[in-house]
Amino acid sequence: MAATRPAARASFGIGTVKVRPGHTREIGLPITKLVTGSELSLPVRVVHGRHDGPVVWVNAAIHGDEVVGVEVIRRVLATLSPKTFRGTLLAVPIVNVHGFMAGDRYLPDRRDLNRSFPGSSRGSLAGRIANLMMREVVAKCEVGIDLHTGSDRRTNLPQIRADLDDPRTRALAEAFGAPVMLHAKLRDGSLRAAARETGATVLLYEAGEAMRFDQWAIEAGVAGVLRVLEALDMVDPVVGAPPVAGLVSRRSGWLRAGRTGIVHLDATLGQRVEVDDRLGGLSNSFGRTLRLVRADRAGVVIGRTTAPLVNRGDALVHIAEIEGAQPPGTPDSPAASDGFDALGEIQVL
Incomplete structure (x- = not known):
């Protein structure tokens, strides 16, 4: 049959x-x-x-x-x-x-x-x-x-x-x-x-x-x-590096400009930061520093402005607090990253 x-x-x-x-x-x-x-x-x-x-x-x-x-x-x-x-x-x-x-x-x-x-x-x-x-x-x-x-x-x-x-x-x-x-x-x-x-x-x-x-x-x-x-088993296994275990965040916030001026940011996407880390500065058109930009929380930089001119209150750096993150200096705490290669093997140039 x-x-x-x-x-x-x-x-x-x-x-x-x-x-x-x-x-x-x-x-x-x-x-x-x-x-x-x-x-x-x-x-x-x-x-x-x-x-x-x-x-x-x-x-x-x-x-x-x-x-x-x-x-x-x-x-x-x-x-x-x-x-x-x-x-x-x-x-x-x-x-x-x-x-x-x-x-x-x-x-x-x-x-x-x-x-x-x-x-x-x-x-x-x-x-x-x-x-x-x-x-x-x-x-x-x-x-x-x-x-x-x-x-x-x-x-x-x-x-x-x-x-x-x-x-x-x-x-x-x-x-x-x-x-x-x-x-x-x-x-x-x-x-x-x-x-x-x-x-x-x-x-x-x-x-x-x-x-x-x-x-x-x-x-x-x-x-x-x-x-x-x-x-979802819709395609055959993808050839390539396996996914990196993503960091988990349940809280994030934008660091905002305390003054109007020209912003020079040193913060990079994926960078690990601690409270009060220097992330850049605001200056006037003659180059006089008006205010430093410092982290208000510990976490990872997940967003930043690309605008050189900012007004007071404008969003500058978005920091995500990481769930289960260990205090700096502990043996298993992740190292800081210059880009986000350590988080996902992708480097921002």
């Missing part, structure tokens, strides 16, 4: 399109029309594997000037074959299409798209885009990775922000392998908050600077996304 062949996977439906198993399809989900009458669409690539597995999404450019994630997604997709892929991946490289085309963080009405979820099909432009993303992408998935960079004139150490108290989220955050995992509260209106309400497991990746292709941020993002897909 002939063996029964397993039933083929069903086609995957998104918008008005059906994607057959073992195939990849690029589609545009209609958002609105431009003043010219041209259609503006949300770009999605569906990788519908031949074999069963989870349904996952990865997105970038919710803020239109955050371009690192767009390149991360391009490089990840270049490694995937729907013939061997297990499960389904929905890749949305540009969520804020208006902002991306203009090189702007926000939408034309200055709304922050990442404060507009879950949105409404009858709301503002931001609300309509958010609703479309939730309805056609997030609602179909069980896991999502939201890719970000620092905001204008700020740069971030590769880091995962997530609910580290949820076991599955924690496991996937560890699989990603970023130098730091930050337990982050949900923000009202964010994609992560809205997706969590649907039951999805969400990781938020932060790395690099807006409007720049920081290669170290891109490479860490590509490796991390592929490791998450591997942990």
Whole structure:
């Protein structure tokens, strides 16, 4: 008697399109029309594997000037074959299409798209885009990775922000392998908050600077996304160095300028600091020192400004306090890093 062949996977439906198993399809989900009458669409690539597995999404450019994630997604997709892929991946490289085309963080009405979820099909432009993303992408998935960079004139150490108290989220955050995992509260209106309400497991990746292709941020993002897909058994084991055990933080804060002036920062991403360590200084236009910049807490530098001119109160250095960190001078305490090679084998130049 002939063996029964397993039933083929069903086609995957998104918008008005059906994607057959073992195939990849690029589609545009209609958002609105431009003043010219041209259609503006949300770009999605569906990788519908031949074999069963989870349904996952990865997105970038919710803020239109955050371009690192767009390149991360391009490089990840270049490694995937729907013939061997297990499960389904929905890749949305540009969520804020208006902002991306203009090189702007926000939408034309200055709304922050990442404060507009879950949105409404009858709301503002931001609300309509958010609703479309939730309805056609997030609602179909069980896991999502939201890719970000620092905001204008700020740069971030590769880091995962997530609910580290949820076991599955924690496991996937560890699989990603970023130098730091930050337990982050949900923000009202964010994609992560809205997706969590649907039951999805969400990781938020932060790395690099807006409007720049920081290669170290891109490479860490590509490796991390592929490791998450591997942990979900959607791809075969990724060749390369295993992930470094990320440091865990549950509290962080920005050190702010005490004076208006020209800032000269010595602090580097990934650097270990102790309370009162000198991180730079503020001077006037003649070079006279106005105030030193000193650490107000012990931890690791996970973000810093790239702006040379600052006003009093501007954010300068973001320091994450490390869970379980030992006092300096103890035998097992990690050494300070000039970049963040000791935390993730990635060096900022």
